[in-house]
Amino acid sequence: MIVMMIAGMAALIFASRYLFLSPKLPIRLRASTQRFLTFASPAVLTAIWGPIVFMPEGQLALNMHNAYLWAALVAIVLAWVTRHVLLTTVVSFGCFLVLNHFL
Amino acid sequence: MTANSGVDRSRWQLFIKGGIAMLPLSIAVLPWGVLAGSFAIEAGFGPVAGQAMSAIVFAGAAQLVAMGMVQAGAGLSSIFLTTLIITARHLLYSVAMRDKISPLPLRWRVILGFLLTDELFAVCGKETQEQFKPWFAFGAGFSFYLSWNLATLLGIVMGSQIPGLEHWGLEFAIAATFIAIVIPSVTSLPVLACVCCALFLSVVLTAFQVEGSLMIASLVAMAVGYFLDVRVNKS
Numbered sequence: 001m002i003v004m005m006i007a008g009m010a011a012l013i014f015a016s017r018y019l020f021l022s023p024k025l026p027i028r029l030r031a032s033t034q035r036f037l038t039f040a041s042p043a044v045l046t047a048i049w050g051p052i053v054f055m056p057e058g059q060l061a062l063n064m065h066n067a068y069l070w071a072a073l074v075a076i077v078l079a080w081v082t083r084h085v086l087l088t089t090v091v092s093f094g095c096f097l098v099l100n101h102f103l
Numbered sequence: 104m105t106a107n108s109g110v111d112r113s114r115w116q117l118f119i120k121g122g123i124a125m126l127p128l129s130i131a132v133l134p135w136g137v138l139a140g141s142f143a144i145e146a147g148f149g150p151v152a153g154q155a156m157s158a159i160v161f162a163g164a165a166q167l168v169a170m171g172m173v174q175a176g177a178g179l180s181s182i183f184l185t186t187l188i189i190t191a192r193h194l195l196y197s198v199a200m201r202d203k204i205s206p207l208p209l210r211w212r213v214i215l216g217f218l219l220t221d222e223l224f225a226v227c228g229k230e231t232q233e234q235f236k237p238w239f240a241f242g243a244g245f246s247f248y249l250s251w252n253l254a255t256l257l258g259i260v261m262g263s264q265i266p267g268l269e270h271w272g273l274e275f276a277i278a279a280t281f282i283a284i285v286i287p288s289v290t291s292l293p294v295l296a297c298v299c300c301a302l303f304l305s306v307v308l309t310a311f312q313v314e315g316s317l318m319i320a321s322l323v324a325m326a327v328g329y330f331l332d333v334r335v336n337k338s
Binding site: 039053068086 | 126127128130131134148152155156159160161162164165166169173179182183186187190191192193194195196197198199200201202204205206212213215216217219221224225228271272274275276277278279280281282283284285286287288289293294297298300301302303304305306309310316317320321322324325326328329332333
């Protein structure tokens with residue numbers, strides 16, 4: 001079961017990453033399509049981090065005791081001001097560990 | 104001979120440069136990799152299968168979700184369907200990289216395709232066709248692959264010794280990494296609208312347990328960003 005699962009997942013994920021890299025696929029992208037796709041990364045990544053931060057236990061946690069929310073706020077401010085990936089992640093993760101311990 | 108070694112050197116330099124450009128993300132992903140390893144042990148995968156997930160599947164979000172589903176007793180077909188939904192964003196990345204990578208030989212396409220993660224796209228996605236260098240992308244992607252797998256190994260070792268590691272909130276590292284990638288890219292109103300829309304929709308849809316919430320939220324947010332962009336640049 002686990003071998004099948006790993007093989008199947010690997011095939012699906014590689015296929016999704018490779019499909020449009022293949023020159024044999026007979027499509028050409030219009031400028032408008034390419035413009036649409038420039039929004040892929042911010043949209044998808046935000047849709048992944050949003051639920052982690054707002055519902056860490058699987059339910060909406062809009063309250064003062066949600067360490068994820070505070071630490072994410074720190075990360076957003078740091079990322080905006082410094083534009084530094086490593087600084088942002090390290091400091092906000094440190095904040096998270098401390099807050100998670102006390103809240 | 105000298106010309107050859109000159110080519111070798113510039114390739115190597117590009118490879119190293121790529122690794123350095125990726126370094127912040129390679130470090131930032133470590134807690135997430137540790138989580139992937141320790142969770143594999145927790146979910147009963149054993150060390151070999153746990154490492155194989157990171158080495159062969161190499162997709163952080165999909166790995167964690169799939170292992171959670173195994174733990175909950177889900178079947179293969181529903182695991183594959185969920186994988187398909189989570190991984191669909193890679194289609195968008197490969198479309199965006201098509202002009203740059205599809206003219207390359209098969210060997211390059213397969214290697215760079217395998218390494219095409221959110222993080223590699225964050226580093227190379229904005230390059231123009233002229234700026235794009237396969238060896239640079241390879242250095243960035245491969246160093247990230249190594250980092251992810253070493254962190255997984257560490258997680259497997261720690262997970263076998265420290266019980267309850269998955270309750271430390273290591274998944275915050277995922278959020279922190281993606282925030283650090285996304286926020287600096289918010290340089291215009293359309294991108295801001297896109298991000299806000301993705302945030303709101305993903306949380307609401309997940310709260311109502313809508314299947315495929317990730318894809319729906321992403322596509323709607325992309326459409327919002329695109330139409331605003333068209334409007335702004337017309338007037």
